[in-house]
Amino acid sequence: MSDFSAPxxxxxxxxxxxxxxxxxLFSLLGLFALFYLMPLFVMLTTSLKSLEEIRSGSxxxxxxxxxxxxxxxxxxxxxxxxxxxxxxxxxxxxxxxAVPAVLISTFLGAANGYIIAQWxxxxxxxxxxxxxxxxxxxxxxxxxxxxxxxxxxxLAGTIPGLIFAHVIYGIGFTTLFFRNFYVTIPGDLVKAAKxxxxxxFRIFWSIFLPLSLPIIVVTVIWQFTQIWNDFLFxxxxxxxxxxxxxxxxxxxxxxxxxxKEYNVDMxxxxxxxxxxxxxxxxxxxxxxxxxxAGSVKG
Amino acid sequence: xxAWLERQIPKMVLAPSFxxxxxxxxxxxxxTAWISLTRSKLLPKYDLHGVIQYKRLFAAPxxxxxxxxxxxxxxxxxCISMVLGLLLAILLDQRIRVEGVLxxxxxYPMALSMIVTGTAWKxxxxxxxxxxxxxxxxxxxxxxxxxxxxxxxxxxxxxxxGVWQASGFVMALFLAGLRSxxxxxxxxxxxxGIPGWRIYSAIILPSMAPIFLSAFIVLAHLAIKSFDLVVxxxxxxxxxxxxxxxxxxxxxxxxxGDIGQAASSAMVMMGVVFAIVVPYLYSELRAxxx
Numbered sequence: 001m002s003d004f005s006a007p008x009x010x011x012x013x014x015x016x017x018x019x020x021x022x023x024x025l026f027s028l029l030g031l032f033a034l035f036y037l038m039p040l041f042v043m044l045t046t047s048l049k050s051l052e053e054i055r056s057g058s059x060x061x062x063x064x065x066x067x068x069x070x071x072x073x074x075x076x077x078x079x080x081x082x083x084x085x086x087x088x089x090x091x092x093x094x095x096x097x098a099v100p101a102v103l104i105s106t107f108l109g110a111a112n113g114y115i116i117a118q119w120x121x122x123x124x125x126x127x128x129x130x131x132x133x134x135x136x137x138x139x140x141x142x143x144x145x146x147x148x149x150x151x152x153x154x155l156a157g158t159i160p161g162l163i164f165a166h167v168i169y170g171i172g173f174t175t176l177f178f179r180n181f182y183v184t185i186p187g188d189l190v191k192a193a194k195x196x197x198x199x200x201f202r203i204f205w206s207i208f209l210p211l212s213l214p215i216i217v218v219t220v221i222w223q224f225t226q227i228w229n230d231f232l233f234x235x236x237x238x239x240x241x242x243x244x245x246x247x248x249x250x251x252x253x254x255x256x257x258x259x260k261e262y263n264v265d266m267x268x269x270x271x272x273x274x275x276x277x278x279x280x281x282x283x284x285x286x287x288x289x290x291x292x293a294g295s296v297k298g
Numbered sequence: 299x300x301a302w303l304e305r306q307i308p309k310m311v312l313a314p315s316f317x318x319x320x321x322x323x324x325x326x327x328x329x330t331a332w333i334s335l336t337r338s339k340l341l342p343k344y345d346l347h348g349v350i351q352y353k354r355l356f357a358a359p360x361x362x363x364x365x366x367x368x369x370x371x372x373x374x375x376x377c378i379s380m381v382l383g384l385l386l387a388i389l390l391d392q393r394i395r396v397e398g399v400l401x402x403x404x405x406y407p408m409a410l411s412m413i414v415t416g417t418a419w420k421x422x423x424x425x426x427x428x429x430x431x432x433x434x435x436x437x438x439x440x441x442x443x444x445x446x447x448x449x450x451x452x453x454x455x456x457x458x459x460g461v462w463q464a465s466g467f468v469m470a471l472f473l474a475g476l477r478s479x480x481x482x483x484x485x486x487x488x489x490x491g492i493p494g495w496r497i498y499s500a501i502i503l504p505s506m507a508p509i510f511l512s513a514f515i516v517l518a519h520l521a522i523k524s525f526d527l528v529v530x531x532x533x534x535x536x537x538x539x540x541x542x543x544x545x546x547x548x549x550x551x552x553x554x555g556d557i558g559q560a561a562s563s564a565m566v567m568m569g570v571v572f573a574i575v576v577p578y579l580y581s582e583l584r585a586x587x588x
Contacts, residue, residue: 119308140564229411231526273414280409
């Protein structure tokens with residue numbers, strides 16, 4: 001399911017009449033590729049132009065004079081409201097928030113998935129269903145009480161508060177991923193290990209975790225993408241100074257003071273998108289697996 | 299005693315997550331449901347007052363616009379993404395040598411934050427300097443493309459950006475589905491001389507019904523939760539023209555200080571999600587346990 005290997009041949013071998021069809025196929029595919037690439041291209045070229053060139057030139061023209069000024073401004077000077085420190089502090093907020101949130105939620109998902117798949121006790125499936133259900137709620141329905149709860153816990157407007165929210169609402173998906181992976185491992189393995197005297201934790205550490213590398217990669221990528229790209233929690237549970245990069249980007253773009261610097265906006269957008277884009281380019285296969293695992297395998 | 303303890307370990311390890319879900323998902327839904335039945339304004343009040351918040355909600359023109367937008371946006375977003383995704387998957391399935399590269403290109407928007415997507419498209423569709431200015435520069439002086447600032451058209455601008463982001467994902471789902479169809483059946487059909495398009499329409503696509511369903515569920519879910527895209531692209535404007543339930547809820551909760559309205563709108567959103575997801579989850583779970 002998750003791989004695209006072994007295509008069955010649907011089109012028959014090439015005959016002269018089909019060469020035209022082949023050309024049509026390639027031009028269609030090429031046109032669509034342009035459609036998907038165009039925004040990235042426009043973002044990149046706009047970020048490398050000066051404001052005068054943007055005003056005088058065409059949207060899709062290459063920059064006549066390449067300048068990295070907008071990138072420098074976006075990173076360290078652009079205003080997100082009253083502060084003008086650029087995206088840098090918020091980028092680090094996102095890192096500080098995503099790394100622990102991803103690690104904790106992945107670890108909890110692995111433990112939960114291991115228990116639900118391999119230590120089936122009465123009610124385990126009910127618990128799994130309850131967790132699965134939690135994946136599908138629109139977060140708006142927990143936004144108000146979560147804001148109050150974070151306040152009660154003394155975590156309102158802090159990065160640990162955001163980490164907490166991401167971990168809680170990430171458990172459902174991470175548990176789902178690991179449970180679906182561990183279910184395919186024969187139960188005899190646990191039985192045999194138990195006969196040999198291994199306990200719950202030892203079986204987890206020495207047998208299951210070493211087998212889990214692919215699903216760990218899938219889960220880490222999925223969680224990282226979700227958390228890095230999150231805006232709703234970021235804008236609801238943070239305050240000036242603890243905002244993640246997506247919120248800061250939106251503030252830069254929609255701040256109404258001063259001249260609109262489109263090149264800075266575009267540079268900031270690329271900076272904010274770069275980490276997840278990089279992950280996608282490096283580990284695209286696992287990214288797709290996560291996407292399809294969440295939807296197809298249910 | 300030791301054996302008993304040993305048997306309790308899995309439950310004890312699972313318990314914290316389970317309790318957290320009970321409180322933070324189910325407890326919180328209950329809290330929001332309760333508040334939606336009170337006269338809470340800036341602060342929560344716990345005296346029940348029936349469905350007055352829902353009455354206010356359904357009487358509010360802004361909520362009306364938000365729901366209309368949701369159905370319009372949702373329908374277009376889902377249909378166009380499905381059609382485009384399926385088309386791309388079928389085109390890619392024709393033994394293309396550069397398939398891997400194309401797949402990467404079609405799918406990368408899904409890795410981006412909706413805020414990034416919204417920012418990019420807001421610039422591209424900027425009337426003064428974006429596509430409109432570009433086409434006018436080519437000599438078409440009367441060309442107009444000002445959807446982002448036109449109250450009647452702005453929601454379609456959101457559809458464009460949404461489709462750009464999600465259609466590659468639908469392509470990946472369908473492509474995986476196409477590849478999982480039994481190759482023997484296809485070979486047999488080819489030997490019988492059945493044309494390619496008939497093989498698709500009569501054999502391959504019908505066998506992919508579950509994938510259509512999952513794609514629909516995921517897209518519907520994305521549409522209902524759409525918040526960031528609208529915030530970044532139009533800010534819900536011009537006026538309230540592109541408000542969605544999610545932006546309405548946020549405005550009530552955090553800028554209007556009307557948490558009764560925020561709670562009731564969130565409950566309606568959950569109702570819409572569950573109307574779509576619950577039958578699906580139910581059938582999935584049944585299929586697995588039977």
